[in-house]
Amino acid sequence: MTQTEKILTQAEDIARRTFENPSQRTVMQLFARLCDEQDMRAVEVEEHASPLH
Numbered sequence: 001m002t003q004t005e006k007i008l009t010q011a012e013d014i015a016r017r018t019f020e021n022p023s024q025r026t027v028m029q030l031f032a033r034l035c036d037e038q039d040m041r042a043v044e045v046e047e048h049a050s051p052l053h
Contacts, residue, residue, distance in 0.1 A: 010034060011028075011030040011033075012027050015027045015030055
């Protein structure tokens with residue numbers, strides 16, 4: 001399973017736990033948010049790993 005599929009599955013799980021009948025739009029909004037959060041974490045890790053000049 002790709003990382004994208006894992007994030008989409010996670011978004012679907014969150015939507016189903018949070019909303020009675022989540023729409024596809026809701027799932028995709030959650031998916032986008034999860035992707036953004038993952039990207040922000042990756043940037044933070046990069047910033048901490050790079051040497052200071």
